[in-house]
Amino acid sequence: MKDVDDLNLPTFDDVIAAHDRIAPYIHRTPILTSEYLNGLTGADLFFKCENFQKAGAFKARGASNAVFGLSDEQAAKGVATHSSGNHGLSLSYAAGRRGIPVTVVTPRTAPQAKKDAMIGYGARVVECEPSTSSREAVFAEVVAETGADFVHPYNDPRVIAGQATCSREMMEQVEGLDAVIAPIGGGGMISGTCLTLSAIAPNVEIYAAEPEQADDAYRSFKAGHIIADDAPVTVADGLKVPLKERTWHFVSNHVTDILLASEQEIIDAMLLTWQRMKIVIEPSCAVPLATILKNREVFEGKRVGVVITGGNVDMASLPWMKN
Amino acid sequence: MKDVDDLNLPTFDDVIAAHDRIAPYIHRTPILTSEYLNGLTGADLFFKCENFQKAGAFKARGASNAVFGLSDEQAAKGVATHSSGNHGLSLSYAAGRRGIPVTVVTPRTAPQAKKDAMIGYGARVVECEPSTSSREAVFAEVVAETGADFVHPYNDPRVIAGQATCSREMMEQVEGLDAVIAPIGGGGMISGTCLTLSAIAPNVEIYAAEPEQADDAYRSFKAGHIIADDAPVTVADGLKVPLKERTWHFVSNHVTDILLASEQEIIDAMLLTWQRMKIVIEPSCAVPLATILKNREVFEGKRVGVVITGGNVDMASLPWMKN
Numbered sequence: 001m002k003d004v005d006d007l008n009l010p011t012f013d014d015v016i017a018a019h020d021r022i023a024p025y026i027h028r029t030p031i032l033t034s035e036y037l038n039g040l041t042g043a044d045l046f047f048k049c050e051n052f053q054k055a056g057a058f059k060a061r062g063a064s065n066a067v068f069g070l071s072d073e074q075a076a077k078g079v080a081t082h083s084s085g086n087h088g089l090s091l092s093y094a095a096g097r098r099g100i101p102v103t104v105v106t107p108r109t110a111p112q113a114k115k116d117a118m119i120g121y122g123a124r125v126v127e128c129e130p131s132t133s134s135r136e137a138v139f140a141e142v143v144a145e146t147g148a149d150f151v152h153p154y155n156d157p158r159v160i161a162g163q164a165t166c167s168r169e170m171m172e173q174v175e176g177l178d179a180v181i182a183p184i185g186g187g188g189m190i191s192g193t194c195l196t197l198s199a200i201a202p203n204v205e206i207y208a209a210e211p212e213q214a215d216d217a218y219r220s221f222k223a224g225h226i227i228a229d230d231a232p233v234t235v236a237d238g239l240k241v242p243l244k245e246r247t248w249h250f251v252s253n254h255v256t257d258i259l260l261a262s263e264q265e266i267i268d269a270m271l272l273t274w275q276r277m278k279i280v281i282e283p284s285c286a287v288p289l290a291t292i293l294k295n296r297e298v299f300e301g302k303r304v305g306v307v308i309t310g311g312n313v314d315m316a317s318l319p320w321m322k323n
Numbered sequence: 324m325k326d327v328d329d330l331n332l333p334t335f336d337d338v339i340a341a342h343d344r345i346a347p348y349i350h351r352t353p354i355l356t357s358e359y360l361n362g363l364t365g366a367d368l369f370f371k372c373e374n375f376q377k378a379g380a381f382k383a384r385g386a387s388n389a390v391f392g393l394s395d396e397q398a399a400k401g402v403a404t405h406s407s408g409n410h411g412l413s414l415s416y417a418a419g420r421r422g423i424p425v426t427v428v429t430p431r432t433a434p435q436a437k438k439d440a441m442i443g444y445g446a447r448v449v450e451c452e453p454s455t456s457s458r459e460a461v462f463a464e465v466v467a468e469t470g471a472d473f474v475h476p477y478n479d480p481r482v483i484a485g486q487a488t489c490s491r492e493m494m495e496q497v498e499g500l501d502a503v504i505a506p507i508g509g510g511g512m513i514s515g516t517c518l519t520l521s522a523i524a525p526n527v528e529i530y531a532a533e534p535e536q537a538d539d540a541y542r543s544f545k546a547g548h549i550i551a552d553d554a555p556v557t558v559a560d561g562l563k564v565p566l567k568e569r570t571w572h573f574v575s576n577h578v579t580d581i582l583l584a585s586e587q588e589i590i591d592a593m594l595l596t597w598q599r600m601k602i603v604i605e606p607s608c609a610v611p612l613a614t615i616l617k618n619r620e621v622f623e624g625k626r627v628g629v630v631i632t633g634g635n636v637d638m639a640s641l642p643w644m645k646n
Contacts, residue, residue: 311601
């Protein structure tokens with residue numbers, strides 16, 4: 001573990017700068033509420049709808065902050081990342097808006113629709129085998145060849161500062177929140193939430209919600225050090241990646257608790273949200289509601305901000321149809 | 324055809340009164356926009372999201388206006404209707420809010436989920452055979468037995484005045500609209516739109532969108548008199564019913580044109596809306612977007628209000644999965 005001083009952690013000043021920088025390229029997404037879900041949970045829930053965000057996910061915030069913070073010289077060489085999901089899509093979106101090269105290394109097994117969407121934003125998609133060793137080898141080649149700047153999906157101070165703008169908006173949009181809850185995978189959104197709330201609302205509780213079948217953050221939190229799993233299997237496919245040293249710093253210092261939900265509870269909460277709120281959300285964003293329904297005593301009577309992280313769903317394959 | 328004076332048509336004063344009456348029981352639904360769909364159509368589209376309305380559809384407006392306009396004496400005897408869909412659900416919702424009896428006559432073949440939802444709002448559901456003769460016989464029994472007030476799904480002045488509050492809100496929410504488009508079945512939403520716009524914005528064009536396979540309103544409009552089909556078959560199951568004399572009055576006097584879309588065009592537009600706007604909409608509400616995509620020359624360069632009429636969808640059976 002590196003010393004904190006070596007981590008180059010973002011500060012709340014970086015969040016303010018990020019917000020100014022990305023404002024022209026992102027949506028200030030709305031807050032939705034549901035009397036039905038409030039009745040069901042006994043809490044007042046405020047859903048921050050990043051499923052309506054550019055590129056369909058909160059990751060457009062961090063990616064835009066990284067891309068638009070580059071010097072012209074670095075920008076000319078472009079950016080690169082490895083991702084089969086929303087970060088690759090968001091980085092492609094942001095680079096497309098700036099008009100600079102972007103390469104995304106993606107497993108050849110990733111959905112073609114995601115690759116097509118990246119290409120639609122102007123990305124070059126380079127396929128690798130679905131293994132860590134292949135991904136790292138292919139990615140190293142890309143960087144050596146292009147000189148592109150590596151924008152990590154979450155363990156990057158620019159990305160964390162960008163994601164932190166989401167909870168900053170939420171605090172402006174909703175008065176008197178007692179708690180905020182978001183899903184946790186690599187920890188980018190939760191770290192941004194910790195960064196913002198520790199600066200401007202340190203009494204607001206921060207909960208992270210995680211699938212039981214990918215509970216490495218939960219076990220890390222209880223053990224006091226990072227535990228990474230090799231290949232967890234969960235319907236919440238945005239939440240399979242492990243914490244890294246920067247996100248671990250925020251999680252270990254500022255998170256109130258990490259709560260777990262089973263696969264069936266996640267699918268039920270996803271379906272409930274589609275049916276009752278009439279919004280399209282990914283399985284990953286259903287994990288917070290699943291844990292709120294399961295831990296009524298934690299949230300009852302509280303005003304709770306719930307981050308809906310994204311809405312990029314394969315409409316031909318919905319999880320409740322697989323049972 | 325009755326004389327116009329016999330139709331007891333609602334006026335814009337009735338719309339203002341309806342809006343005051345129902346305000347505590349309905350949502351002032353938001354307007355959403357999509358840069359992607361604007362780019363695709365060449366128009367500026369403003370989606371009025373009645374899928375977020377109480378009971379999941381605009382019909383909560385008309386039903387609430389009918390229910391909360393009743394005298395205490397009539398209210399004590401309750402209300403009744405025949406509907407397998409959103410009107411039955413909305414009338415159940417409104418009656419539940421006022422705490423009065425409500426009976427809905429529904430074909431025994433209607434989805435159990437819809438019946439359960441009505442019962443959840445406090446309705447008594449009475450089943451009939453899926454034929455007009457059975458429905459009329461069973462409904463007559465219900466009214467004779469209870470003395471309930473019949474709230475027709477659309478051919479009722481109180482219902483039309485209630486639906487008219489939707490376009491009144493839209494005109495307050497969006498400046499400078501050139502046109503409004505909504506789906507047409509029995510014509511309740513379109514009649515309300517005609518009522519409001521003819522009073523406060525007579526230069527705004529009014530388009531009705533209809534499935535090719537249930538094009539009775541289109542053929543009525545071209546023929547100059549009501550043509551009713553017996554049992555049209557379309558994925559847009561909210562749009563199978565025919566015009567009646569009150570809605571025909573508004574359609575024949577104020578609609579600019581009626582545009583048609585095929586089943587596949589409707590399904591494609593529905594899927595496109597779910598994927599790009601991340602909202603859950605019914606097949607019926609995809610018909611306007613389908614006709615806008617098909618008739619680019621009609622809408623290009625215009626500011627167009629698009630009524631998203633409802634979001635009550637059977638999530639276990641989505642039309643693009645049936646191909």
